Amino acid sequence: MNQRLIVWREMLGMQAMPQCEKLVSSVLKRTARTRIAQLIGSAYLALYEAVMDPKSEYSNASLIMRYKPEQIKTIVDGK
Amino acid sequence: MIDPLLTACTISATVLVGAADMAVYMLNCLSLVQNTLAEFTFAKAKADLLGGQIEAHMDTLVEEETSLVLIRCKLANKIKTLQDWRSLEQRAPLSQVEGMDAVSLTEAMHAFEEALFDLGPTVRRCTRASESTRHALRRESAADRVA
Numbered sequence: 001m002n003q004r005l006i007v008w009r010e011m012l013g014m015q016a017m018p019q020c021e022k023l024v025s026s027v028l029k030r031t032a033r034t035r036i037a038q039l040i041g042s043a044y045l046a047l048y049e050a051v052m053d054p055k056s057e058y059s060n061a062s063l064i065m066r067y068k069p070e071q072i073k074t075i076v077d078g079k
Numbered sequence: 080m081i082d083p084l085l086t087a088c089t090i091s092a093t094v095l096v097g098a099a100d101m102a103v104y105m106l107n108c109l110s111l112v113q114n115t116l117a118e119f120t121f122a123k124a125k126a127d128l129l130g131g132q133i134e135a136h137m138d139t140l141v142e143e144e145t146s147l148v149l150i151r152c153k154l155a156n157k158i159k160t161l162q163d164w165r166s167l168e169q170r171a172p173l174s175q176v177e178g179m180d181a182v183s184l185t186e187a188m189h190a191f192e193e194a195l196f197d198l199g200p201t202v203r204r205c206t207r208a209s210e211s212t213r214h215a216l217r218r219e220s221a222a223d224r225v226a
Contacts, residue, residue: 017144019100020103024107025107032141036141036144039141040145043149050165056173057174058174064188
């Protein structure tokens with residue numbers, strides 16, 4: 001898992017966020033990556049809560065959303 | 080004094096097609112000018128003013144890049160459908176909304192997880208890179224011994 005986290009962070013920077021890589025300032029680059037990671041985490045959280053809500057009537061919600069938002073947040077934040 | 084320079088940056092940015100490209104270009108220009116001004120007390124007000132512009136371009140970049148990542152992770156459509164569904168006053172259960180049935184959603188989530196976890200090619204590239212470095216170090220070390 002740790003190896004995957006490291007690689008994901010690298011991929012997130014180099015491949016998944018190609019525009020951020022063009023920023024010259026390392027401070028701005030870090031700010032952009034952090035904010036993007038937060039938005040991805042928030043998007044997953046919204047989806048997770050909606051699917052896990054019994055009113056949504058998914059009989060197998062935990063099979064659809066196999067990872068908790070905290071786990072996804074850890075991966076995209078790289079913390 | 081620096082306004083003509085900033086105007087030139089803004090005009091030259093218009094040749095760029097994508098909003099993210101423009102935002103990155105302006106962020107690079109503005110941060111360079113801001114960092115230069117920040118060294119001088121008399122220019123602090125102008126440097127602060129540029130901070131506001133930097134924030135605005137950062138917002139654009141973050142929004143555009145996040146959309147791109149979500150599209151690549153196959154989540155963009157699902158998030159959009161969820162937002163539309165939430166805005167409805169009277170809504171059917173989410174599982175009955177088109178595109179949000181258990182099968183479609185499971186497929187989308189698997190694609191998302193693959194984007195997060197199935198990093199085989201990247202891992203292999205990293206491994207190859209570190210092996211190349213080790214080989215190069217061994218060659219250097221052997222050459223030193225011969226010398």
